[in-house]
Amino acid sequence: MSYYEQLTESRQLDLSRAWTAFTIQDVRAVLRKSKLDTMDYAALLSPAAGHILEELAQAAHDLTVQHFGYAMQLFTPLYLADHCVNHCVYCSFSVTNEFQRSKLSAEQAAAEAQAISQTGIRHLLLLTGESPQATPLPYLVDCVKAVKPYCSSIGIEVNPMDTEAYAELTAAGVDSLTIFQEVYDEDVYKSVHLKGPKRMFKYRLDAPERGCRAGMRSVTIGALLGLNSWREEAFHTGMHARYLQQRYPSTDIAIAVPRLRPHLGGFAPRDPVRDRELVQAMAAYRIFLPRCGITLSTRERTAFRNRLIPLGVTKMSAGASTSVGGHTGCNPDQISQFEISDERSAAELCEDLIQRHYQPVMQDWLQLQPPN
């Protein structure tokens, strides 16, 4: 059984009806429980829970401090290439957008990694568009080996792969995998992913599980909020995380909360997610899965990111650039995958964290394999 079967089963639940039936008392009863089941989780995402958002936020805060203390892990994205064979209606890298595509050489990737390492951040997230032709596995392995001397932890956010390919990457030094399902509703999924291998819903859905099997230390999943009803998407994301947590106890499962931002294609979110709804989703994740990592990107604006810090976030991207070569300026034709709303440098973000009495953690893992 893969999560696909569980997802299919959970579609039988009449969630919209359940959500309207929950009362504030129901939600408060859930907040008093120490172990939550599926319907408890649904209650946390209900409109009734939205009425007592402060109570949810406080519970989420307390659980986060209990399990993670005041430590905030920082990482920096490094875009290797913007080649992409998919047509996703919401993304600037979509194959239908005409622009000069670029791809870093392994040496240029090393230079970017070195520039990032100057900020003190030791966690890198390597990203590409999705093009197995332009950025095949051997290319990724070369890049991993090239950046390795400049960091202590390497994550990848690339096209979904087979277990064997993931295993090859972990052997090369990758320790974490980020792959977003984008949207858990299969019909909506098909309507926003119009062309390319990304249309294979199930292959993507099972990718995080393949990453766990391949020995990734950490796997981050997420729905791109704004493509479908946020309640439904948050529900399935949480259930997916729990599914992985139960089956792969040695992998740290984390949830990211990306929210759709403006981009080159001009796609407006179909189901815009308000700030308070994002907060509710995040608090629900934390209360349902107290030990799950929660990742926050620079898609969100600075002031809002600062407000979210105590609500359950455990990892933040810092000093981000969403374009290829953005850390060294080696690529004059930069196109950003999405617009960054938090332009702070790593040092400025650290300063803000310290002011809020949080400890920025620049390194939380180390390479155990000898360098190449």
Add this chain to the structure above:
Amino acid sequence: MEDVWKVGNRTLRSRLLLGTGKFRRDSLIPEVLQACSAEVVTAAVRRLDVMGGSQDVTAWIPEPIILMPNTSGARNAEEAVRIARLGQAAGMGSWVKIEVISDSKYLLPDNYETLKATEQLAREGFTVLPYMNPDLHAARQLRDAGAAAVMPLGSPIGSNRGIRLKELIGIIIEEIIDIPVIVDAGIGKPSEAAEAMELGAAAVLVNTAIATAGDPVRMAEAFAKAVEGGRLGHLAGTALSSRLASASSPLTGFLREEEGSHELL
């Protein structure tokens, strides 16, 4: 006589060991240390920037405090051994707290892998303090493998639930008499630290309860006092334990006397 205890060849006075992972800022650590007089501090090797960056918790741990690097993040014995060696190579001394956890949900340690790592690192000359599930057989095996102490958990790490596994820890304290038993994890309040000490633990290791307190410095002081109080209580002997421990039979000794006199008759 001064109440001291020993780990390996080091004699210690303080029975409170301090964890460092959850503070708002590392610069609090010296104040906390001063408030509680801890002599041993543990820090995760994985957070130490071996590449020589600015972030280094060890800078906040003054001499003569003993730094006990831990292998947090290790999922098996092999990773724990590599992390311990990296810590030593980075100048963190020869003490090591073994943490082997391949369960990201409850963070419960894997006794089998912990034993394998302990065997290896003890052979290499490390002073090994394994964090463990309170299982008597595992504790005996760890002792035999060369552990300098055993550190059973009171409750799942970070749970602040107190000494939920009191019965099992009590058994380990009773049976493992040649090396110290340190209660590590789960202690949420000073009173629970006192409880562990009353039970006869050699020491306790505390992180979350101090690091995430409203006033960590004051909480550290409270823990130090609670540990001291619990220890004194243990030494004084609670009513029941002192009665059991007395060599003679204060209540029935007279029978022997009577029986003796009867025999004379």
